[in-house]
Amino acid sequence: MAVNAMEQIMSDLLFEYKQALQMSCTCDECLNDVLALVLNRVQPRYVTDDGKIAYVKAEFIDKQQMTTLIVKLAESAKMVSDMPRCRRFERGE
Amino acid sequence: MAVNAMEQIMSDLLFEYKQALQMSCTCDECLNDVLALVLNRVQPRYVTDDGKIAYVKAEFIDKQQMTTLIVKLAESAKMVSDMPRCRRFERGE
Numbered sequence: 001m002a003v004n005a006m007e008q009i010m011s012d013l014l015f016e017y018k019q020a021l022q023m024s025c026t027c028d029e030c031l032n033d034v035l036a037l038v039l040n041r042v043q044p045r046y047v048t049d050d051g052k053i054a055y056v057k058a059e060f061i062d063k064q065q066m067t068t069l070i071v072k073l074a075e076s077a078k079m080v081s082d083m084p085r086c087r088r089f090e091r092g093e
Numbered sequence: 094m095a096v097n098a099m100e101q102i103m104s105d106l107l108f109e110y111k112q113a114l115q116m117s118c119t120c121d122e123c124l125n126d127v128l129a130l131v132l133n134r135v136q137p138r139y140v141t142d143d144g145k146i147a148y149v150k151a152e153f154i155d156k157q158q159m160t161t162l163i164v165k166l167a168e169s170a171k172m173v174s175d176m177p178r179c180r181r182f183e184r185g186e
Contacts, residue, residue, distance in 0.1 A: 002129035004097060004137070029141075036095035036139040044097070044137045046129040048122075 005045040005056035010038055013073055021077040029086035038076035042069065098138045098149035103131055106166055114170040122179035131169035135162065 014034060018026060023034075045056045060066050107127060111119060116127075138149045153159050 002100070002125055002132055004132070007095070032095055032141050036141045039095055039097070039139040040137055044133055046132040048125050048129045 002046045002048055003050055003053070004039070005047050005053040006039060006042055007035075008053050009057055009060060010035060010042070010069065010073065013069060014038075014077075017070065017073065021074060021081075023077055023081040025081070025084045025086055027086050030080050030084055033080045033085065034073070034076050037079060038073050041072050041076065095139045095141055096143060096146070097132070098140050098146040099132060099135055100128075101146050102150055102153060103128060103135070103162070103166065106162060107131075107170075110163065110166065114167060114174075116170055116174040118174070118177045118179055120179050123173050123177055126173045126178065127166070127169050130172060131166050134165050134169065 014021075014031060018031070023030060047053060047056060060069065107114075107124060111124070116123060140146060140149060153162065
């Protein structure tokens with residue numbers, strides 16, 4: 001089944017930078033909101049099977065391209081952090 | 094986990110129009126190639142869970158939006174049909 005290589009790439013980046021992003025909440029719901037938000041803002045890179053994700057990943061070894069992704073991730077993380085919608089936040093925990 | 098609602102929408106469209114697209118080969122590999130190709134050409138619509146796919150689907154009840162998707166699907170189907178890469182075609186079946 002066709003799969004968007006950016007899902008794996010952005011998910012890895014999110015966990016790598018989770019602390020550095022300094023979000024007000026890092027529950028699964030909020031991380032999932034960040035992922036959905038950033039994946040709607042980056043060009044999809046669908047490949048026809050998981051094995052081909054590595055080829056797309058290799059393209060992002062280029063510093064400039066990776067920086068662009070990190071900036072978009074940080075923007076999405078800020079939006080979620082500024083207005084968390086997770087149940088934990090609603091209960092004021 | 095975040096999911097791209099367009100995967101379901103395009104997959105449904107592909108099976109609905111499979112005959113009308115008149116592809117030279119409609120094996121799973123070729124259909125998967127069409128899906129990957131068209132999903133790289135339409136704006137992703139990630140939602141945070143499967144239950145929300147229906148909301149995105151509802152937006153495409155609008156004729157004009159749906160027509161745009163079908164045109165992109167037909168373009169992708171033509172590209173795959175003109176240059177199939179599936180094993181069946183390589184064996185000249």
